[in-house]
Amino acid sequence: MKQKKTSHLREVWLDEAVTYWLDYMEEKGFLKKGLRRPEVRVSPGLPYGGKKAYLTVAGECYSSAVSDDHKCQIFINPRLSDSYDVLGTLLHELLHSVLGSQIDHGPTFAKAANHLGLIGPAAYHGSVTGELQEKMQNFIATMGPYPHAALRIE
Numbered sequence: 001m002k003q004k005k006t007s008h009l010r011e012v013w014l015d016e017a018v019t020y021w022l023d024y025m026e027e028k029g030f031l032k033k034g035l036r037r038p039e040v041r042v043s044p045g046l047p048y049g050g051k052k053a054y055l056t057v058a059g060e061c062y063s064s065a066v067s068d069d070h071k072c073q074i075f076i077n078p079r080l081s082d083s084y085d086v087l088g089t090l091l092h093e094l095l096h097s098v099l100g101s102q103i104d105h106g107p108t109f110a111k112a113a114n115h116l117g118l119i120g121p122a123a124y125h126g127s128v129t130g131e132l133q134e135k136m137q138n139f140i141a142t143m144g145p146y147p148h149a150a151l152r153i154e
Ligand SMILES: [Zn+2]
Pocket: 092, 096, 105, 123
């Protein structure tokens, strides 16, 4: 990955990460089995569901079916500020956008997540393989850390 101009805009950083992860999914042979590369909008955003969701949901992916321009919309909980947590959460949400909203966190999702290097039962819990950790390091070395400060709501 070439050195890019860093930005203070979170959306720029996240948008670059979307491209980076979709390229990674292609590298892993992931988008070749009839799974098309999704068009995605991404930004920080409070999860739907109030305080409980704020405290427990890292990110959300809304399918193209509920968006006026038919692009998936992903929101990263603004309480997350660690670059690795954000990248892991984004990869998890992108997997939802690729697999479609009919696939929940069952075996299909878990198998795909594990193939990409996300370790855990299904949802992202912060554990990743060494290969994926290296991919994250490379992205952060190029783009700098996530330009965000955690939002703390009591
Ligand atoms: Zn999920």
